[in-house]
Amino acid sequence: MTASFINPVAAVLIIPATAAVLLVLMPGYRLTARLNVLASLMTFAAALTLFVTERPTPGTYVLIDDLNIVFIALNTFVGFTASLFSASYIGHELESGRLTPVYLRFYHAMYQIMMFGMNLAFVSNNIGLMWVAVEVATLTTVLMVGIYRTHEALEAAWKYFILGSVGIALALFGTILVYMTARPVIGEGSDAMVWTVLVTRAVAFDPALLNVAFVFLLLGYGTKVGLAPLHAWLPDAHAEGPTPISAVLSGLLLNVALYVLLRFKILMTANPAALAPGPLMVLMGLASLIFAAFMLYRRRDIKRLFAYSSIEHMGIIVFAFGMGGPLANFAGLLHMVMHSLTKSAIFYAVGHVAQIKGTQRIADIRGLTESHPALGWGLVIGVAAIAGLPPFGIFMSEFLVVSSTFAREPLLAVPLAFGLLIAFGALLLRLTGVAFGKPLGSTAPVAASYVPLYAHLALVLMAGIYLPPPLVAWFRHIAILLG
Amino acid sequence: MRGLVFDIAHLLAGSLVLISFVMLYQDRLYALLNVFAVHALVLAMSVTWQAYVQNAPHLYVTAAIALIFKALIIPVGLHRIIRQLGIHRDIETAVGIGPTMLAGMGLVALSLMLMLRVTAEADPLAREDIAFALSIVLLGLLMMVTRRNAVSQVVGFMSLENGLILAATAAKGMPLVVEISVAFSVLIAFIVIGVFLFRIRERFDSVDDSALDDYRGERQ
Numbered sequence: 001m002t003a004s005f006i007n008p009v010a011a012v013l014i015i016p017a018t019a020a021v022l023l024v025l026m027p028g029y030r031l032t033a034r035l036n037v038l039a040s041l042m043t044f045a046a047a048l049t050l051f052v053t054e055r056p057t058p059g060t061y062v063l064i065d066d067l068n069i070v071f072i073a074l075n076t077f078v079g080f081t082a083s084l085f086s087a088s089y090i091g092h093e094l095e096s097g098r099l100t101p102v103y104l105r106f107y108h109a110m111y112q113i114m115m116f117g118m119n120l121a122f123v124s125n126n127i128g129l130m131w132v133a134v135e136v137a138t139l140t141t142v143l144m145v146g147i148y149r150t151h152e153a154l155e156a157a158w159k160y161f162i163l164g165s166v167g168i169a170l171a172l173f174g175t176i177l178v179y180m181t182a183r184p185v186i187g188e189g190s191d192a193m194v195w196t197v198l199v200t201r202a203v204a205f206d207p208a209l210l211n212v213a214f215v216f217l218l219l220g221y222g223t224k225v226g227l228a229p230l231h232a233w234l235p236d237a238h239a240e241g242p243t244p245i246s247a248v249l250s251g252l253l254l255n256v257a258l259y260v261l262l263r264f265k266i267l268m269t270a271n272p273a274a275l276a277p278g279p280l281m282v283l284m285g286l287a288s289l290i291f292a293a294f295m296l297y298r299r300r301d302i303k304r305l306f307a308y309s310s311i312e313h314m315g316i317i318v319f320a321f322g323m324g325g326p327l328a329n330f331a332g333l334l335h336m337v338m339h340s341l342t343k344s345a346i347f348y349a350v351g352h353v354a355q356i357k358g359t360q361r362i363a364d365i366r367g368l369t370e371s372h373p374a375l376g377w378g379l380v381i382g383v384a385a386i387a388g389l390p391p392f393g394i395f396m397s398e399f400l401v402v403s404s405t406f407a408r409e410p411l412l413a414v415p416l417a418f419g420l421l422i423a424f425g426a427l428l429l430r431l432t433g434v435a436f437g438k439p440l441g442s443t444a445p446v447a448a449s450y451v452p453l454y455a456h457l458a459l460v461l462m463a464g465i466y467l468p469p470p471l472v473a474w475f476r477h478i479a480i481l482l483g
Numbered sequence: 484m485r486g487l488v489f490d491i492a493h494l495l496a497g498s499l500v501l502i503s504f505v506m507l508y509q510d511r512l513y514a515l516l517n518v519f520a521v522h523a524l525v526l527a528m529s530v531t532w533q534a535y536v537q538n539a540p541h542l543y544v545t546a547a548i549a550l551i552f553k554a555l556i557i558p559v560g561l562h563r564i565i566r567q568l569g570i571h572r573d574i575e576t577a578v579g580i581g582p583t584m585l586a587g588m589g590l591v592a593l594s595l596m597l598m599l600r601v602t603a604e605a606d607p608l609a610r611e612d613i614a615f616a617l618s619i620v621l622l623g624l625l626m627m628v629t630r631r632n633a634v635s636q637v638v639g640f641m642s643l644e645n646g647l648i649l650a651a652t653a654a655k656g657m658p659l660v661v662e663i664s665v666a667f668s669v670l671i672a673f674i675v676i677g678v679f680l681f682r683i684r685e686r687f688d689s690v691d692d693s694a695l696d697d698y699r700g701e702r703q
Binding site for chain 2: 126128129131132135139142143146157158161162165166168169170172173176177179180183184188189190192193206208209211212
């Protein structure tokens with residue numbers, strides 16, 4: 001009886017943790033790559049059972065509610081497809097000698113530890129544990145960003161490390177302040193760090209101290225989300241690491257930090273006397289969107305281009321959640337899911353492109369649709385989707401964000417629409433060069449894995465045309481929960 | 484007795500802020516490391532005192548970590564790294580010492596004004612400690628932005644982290660303090676190993692991170 005509902009939660013943590021240990025011990029990259037895929041698939045399956053099994057009552061450490069089930073399902077799904085892509089990607093890296101089998105063993109183990117850290121952050125009900133989990137996930141990605149050990153990769157890892165550590169430190173200070181606010185009301189001990197307890201008692205908290213705490217949390221976790229002006233680590237980390245990691249960083253790790261921010265936002269809104277978190281988030285979101293949109297024009301490196309596009313989209317999502325209200329929250333959630341799927345699909349395509357052409361310079365990549373039709377068109381579809389063209393899901397979510405903003409704050413909608421259009425122009429401009437025209441560079445056939453790429457694109461297309469009613473109902477429910 | 488408890492805690496936390504200031508104007512790496520070791524030692528004493536006052540034995544673990552790991556192992560390890568890298572000469576300060584000290588004073592004033600105002604209802608000991616802790620965190624950040632040398636940035640980060648541990652122990656009865664201090668130690672160990680590995684691999688000619696800024700992938 002008890003075991004029947006504890007299992008899936010435990011499984012999404014134990015499977016990656018066990019797999020990490022096994023992957024360190026096992027030799028042979030083919031075997032470990034397969035085990036990595038298998039473990040990710042099992043974690044995904046375990047996450048899916050969360051939907052149907054009875055949920056555990058929120059305890060000191062674990063919480064499962066409507067909000068985090070969506071995040072866990074998305075996280076494990078993209079984790080699974082990225083592991084598929086990674087299996088075909090690293091074979092090529094071994095051949096070209098950029099990675100050695102020893103590093104690969106380490107890489108696979110780190111991949112699973114990262115999945116463990118992200119899932120732990122999602123299921124944890126304790127704000128201290130949440131912080132530790134985010135730190136674990138960040139540390140493993142730092143190590144993976146630096147795995148090529150080139151000058152550029154080490155620089156990117158170092159920058160990520162220092163900025164990430166400062167973010168971590170500020171977030172911890174915010175967490176301590178939240179505990180200090182809660183202590184006079186809830187009493188000493190672990191209860192004062194349990195999120196569900198905090199939310200129900202938040203009305204009695206001292207609003208001034210809570211405000212200060214939130215500012216620290218916003219800056220700290222905002223660094224991880226990649227919000228301007230704290231985004232400096234993000235483009236380097238995306239450009240210099242292995243492409244599967246770029247996909248996971250953009251598609252998943254940014255979401256983890258966003259999720260933690262959302263939890264604290266709910267906490268803030270539970271206390272009416274405290275500062276409204278919305279305007280701060282709107283401001284940072286808008287700044288990130290417009291800044292990144294302009295930066296898109298000057299990119300010469302293809303992975304960097306899409307890294308800036310991630311900053312842009314995280315800006316839109318934070319903006320939507322900052323606006324709040326059922327419609328904007330719904331749009332923000334949908335946009336987050338769509339962005340994760342589309343951006344990771346783009347990185348799957350870009351990873352193979354960079355391998356064939358042996359370069360990430362946009363100027364050296366031309367005419368992909370002619371030389372590699374399957375890959376080229378995949379990239380074209382992905383970029384069209386991320387730029388917000390109909391009929392893809394991102395068009396719909398962006399449309400919802402803009403229209404709900406117009407209805408409530410027309411003045412804010414103008415810069416929002418402006419930023420979206422600037423980014424749209426930049427992406428299409430770069431796309432035409434890369435995808436069409438006379439092929440440049442190697443035209444050798446490629447042993448790419450198209451399944452993850454097209455599976456994601458199909459999902460995004462489907463979401464744009466038809467959203468299943470149960471999903472809509474679910475998201476609507478969360479949107480109300482988010483306030 | 485109540486007065487003495489408060490005074491000792493106040494003295495130790497205040498000394499931490501002072502030592503942070505001392506770190507700000509050290510322009511030699513060895514001296515900086517020595518001052519940092521003192522910083523960690525005072526932190527260990529402060530945490531021990533809190534453990535005794537709050538009757539919280541698990542805090543002794545945090546104190547022991549501060550003493551053994553941060554006051555001994557890390558400074559000794561960094562000493563060796565500096566010697567091997569041959570960078571035991573001057574620290575390049577990106578900003579002069581005078582403006583840095585003034586900025587530091589401004590930050591301390593800011594954090595005292597902010598924290599004392601918003602924590603008016605908390606108990607006085609925790610209140611003063613959290614204000615001092617924020618000062619130490621901000622001074623650590625200031626040090627990280629005014630230094631260009633990777634080793635002194637790491638030292639700045641570690642002093643910042645000492646401030647966080649002070650805050651965590653001052654928040655009476657906070658759970659997970661030991662776990663968090665262990666997590667931070669792991670993080671710092673990684674950073675230090677990272678600095679070391681950079682050099683071992685001879686990827687960088689110096690650990691001066693202005694050299695790191697040269698590559699952005701954009702300048703062609």
